[in-house]
Amino acid sequence: MGFAPEDILAVINLPDRQGYDVSFKLMSSLDRFWANFARVRDTEGWNKFIFIPISKPDTVIVNVIFWNESVPPQDIVVWLRRHCDLVSDLTKNRDDDGVWTGGWKVLVKLRQHNNITLHLPNSFFIGREKGVCFYPGQPRKCFKCGKVGHVANVCTVVKCNLCGELGHLSATCKNVRLTEVAMGRCLVLEVTIHGRRLRFINIYGPQTVAERIQLFNDVKQYLFTSIPVVMAGDFNVTLSSGDRSSGRAVVRDSRVLSNIISQAGLSDVFTWGGRKPNFTYSCADRSSRIDMAFVNPTENVSGISEKVVPYSDHLALFFCLGATRRSDIGRGLWRLNSSILDDLYVQDCVHSLFQVQLDRVDFYNNVADW
Numbered sequence: 001m002g003f004a005p006e007d008i009l010a011v012i013n014l015p016d017r018q019g020y021d022v023s024f025k026l027m028s029s030l031d032r033f034w035a036n037f038a039r040v041r042d043t044e045g046w047n048k049f050i051f052i053p054i055s056k057p058d059t060v061i062v063n064v065i066f067w068n069e070s071v072p073p074q075d076i077v078v079w080l081r082r083h084c085d086l087v088s089d090l091t092k093n094r095d096d097d098g099v100w101t102g103g104w105k106v107l108v109k110l111r112q113h114n115n116i117t118l119h120l121p122n123s124f125f126i127g128r129e130k131g132v133c134f135y136p137g138q139p140r141k142c143f144k145c146g147k148v149g150h151v152a153n154v155c156t157v158v159k160c161n162l163c164g165e166l167g168h169l170s171a172t173c174k175n176v177r178l179t180e181v182a183m184g185r186c187l188v189l190e191v192t193i194h195g196r197r198l199r200f201i202n203i204y205g206p207q208t209v210a211e212r213i214q215l216f217n218d219v220k221q222y223l224f225t226s227i228p229v230v231m232a233g234d235f236n237v238t239l240s241s242g243d244r245s246s247g248r249a250v251v252r253d254s255r256v257l258s259n260i261i262s263q264a265g266l267s268d269v270f271t272w273g274g275r276k277p278n279f280t281y282s283c284a285d286r287s288s289r290i291d292m293a294f295v296n297p298t299e300n301v302s303g304i305s306e307k308v309v310p311y312s313d314h315l316a317l318f319f320c321l322g323a324t325r326r327s328d329i330g331r332g333l334w335r336l337n338s339s340i341l342d343d344l345y346v347q348d349c350v351h352s353l354f355q356v357q358l359d360r361v362d363f364y365n366n367v368a369d370w
Contacts, residue, residue, distance in 0.1 A: 001036045003029065021054075028139040028148070034115040053115045059087050060110065060135040062120065065103040068129050074311040075126045076104060081359040083120050084108040113351065163191075181218055188222050199227045205236030205290070212237055212253040216260055223264035230321065231266065232293035234314065239268070243289040245279065266294040269301055269319050278306045280315040293317055309363060 007029045012021040024030045034053075040046045062084075064076055073090050080086060086108055093103035111118045120133050123143050143152040144159045159166050162176035170176075177190040189200045201222060205212050212235075223229055237254050241247050250258075261268075270277040270292065279287035291314050295301060300322035306315040340346050357370075364370040 001033060001040075003033070019050075026137070028137065031117050031119075031139075038114055038116075059107055060137065061105055062108050062133060062135045063093065063103055063105050065132045066126075066129055067102070069100075069102050071126055071129050071131070072311070073104065076131070078311065079124065079126060080106065080108065080120075082356055083118070084110055111355075113348070179222075181222070182215055185215055186219055188219075190227065197227050199225060199229045201229065201231040201233075203231065203233030203235055205234060207236065209251060209253045213256050216253070216257050220260050220264075223260065223266070228296060228299065229264070229266065230293065230295050232269075232291075232317065234291050236290050238288055238290060239292070243277075243279075245285075245287040261294055265296060267297040269293040269295055270304060270306070270317065272301060272304060275304065278315065280306055280317070281313070291315065291317055293319065295321065 007024060007026070009023040009025045010021070012023075014021055024033065037046070037051060062080070064080075077086070077090055080090075086106060088107035090104050090106045092100045093105055094100055110120075119138055120135070121143075122134065122138070122141055123130060123132050125131070139148050140151070141148050142150055142155045142157075144155045145157040157166060158169060160168050160173045160175070161170045162173045162178060165175065168174075175192050179188040180186070181188055185204050185206060187202045189202070191198055191200070199222065201219060203215070203219070206215060219231075223231065235257065237257060238244050238250060239254055239258055240250060268277075270289075277289055279289050280291035281288055291306075301319050302322065303318060303320040305318045307318060309316040341350075361367065361370050
């Protein structure tokens with residue numbers, strides 16, 4: 001299996017011909033053994049052995065560091081729950097004087113699949129901010145190719161940071177194109193999903209009327225395109241007097257936004273088909289609908305709802321954007337060939353997908369909604 005004597009801590013011959021107890025020096029070597037064994041277990045020779053896992057990974061203290069103190073701890077918790085089980089609350093790392101160093105620590109239990117420990121990645125992104133994650137026993141893997149033995153800055157693999165595919169860099173990526181129209185206020189993302197090109201525009205409206213008008217005018221040029229557009233976000237402005245609990249009349253920036261949306265041929269998703277939208281933000285005794293989403297009225301949109309979420313003081317907007325109303329070819333719905341479920345790779349993919357969704361149960365009122 002490719003192990004050297006220096007990888008082994010001990011091989012103990014158990015009494016009464018019960019077998020052997022093999023111990024590795026590093027937990028990463030044990031993980032490598034189980035990964036290798038999964039590939040050869042049914043081959044001649046290996047199929048005569050029975051391997052019984054004895055040791056399980058203990059809980060570990062994970063340290064997470066960002067070089068930006070404004071990353072919300074709730075987002076870090078959500079990311080951690082996708083990869084491991086939290087045993088304690090997320091706490092700040094402080095120096096001897098009690099000053100926060102910008103890092104976080106938390107006690108977690110690592111998950112296993114087929115006796116292989118599922119380690120946390122060494123680095124990851126939350127939005128545009130890169131974080132580093134480390135703990136005792138964590139294998140140091142290359143961020144680009146995922147292999148052990150080198151780090152990303154000396155890796156020869158060419159990988160795109162936007163779409164994750166190999167063979168090209170983000171500067172020449174044709175799958176994803178990201179444009180920051182206004183720092184911290186507007187991102188334009190072009191991406192190909194199932195062969196269909198889409199343009200997503202994410203808005204976070206400024207606090208003043210003049211700045212909002214400037215932002216809306218800057219975004220206008222990205223709305224007039226043959227690519228289907230989805231524009232959504234916190235606009236920090238309402239479109240009509242009915243979008244405020246006070247019923248106050250709209251002001252100049254509201255009219256600017258309404259005119260731009262009308263000129264671009266977009267429709268408000270949450271008033272689709274005469275639907276009555278909900279207020280998305282409340283402060284003291286006032287409520288308003290400042291979070292909105294706009295798409296072309298020819299799109300097939302379903303599952304429209306506003307929901308309370310633990311990571312924001314605004315309601316989150318949910319809707320499903322389907323294909324165009326008319327299918328170009330084929331009979332419509334795709335039928336699953338259930339025989340592929342016997343494939344181990346497919347089973348692992350389904351297991352991983354289900355695990356991610358399982359971590360989101362806490363975001364719903366009950367299991368039925370989840």
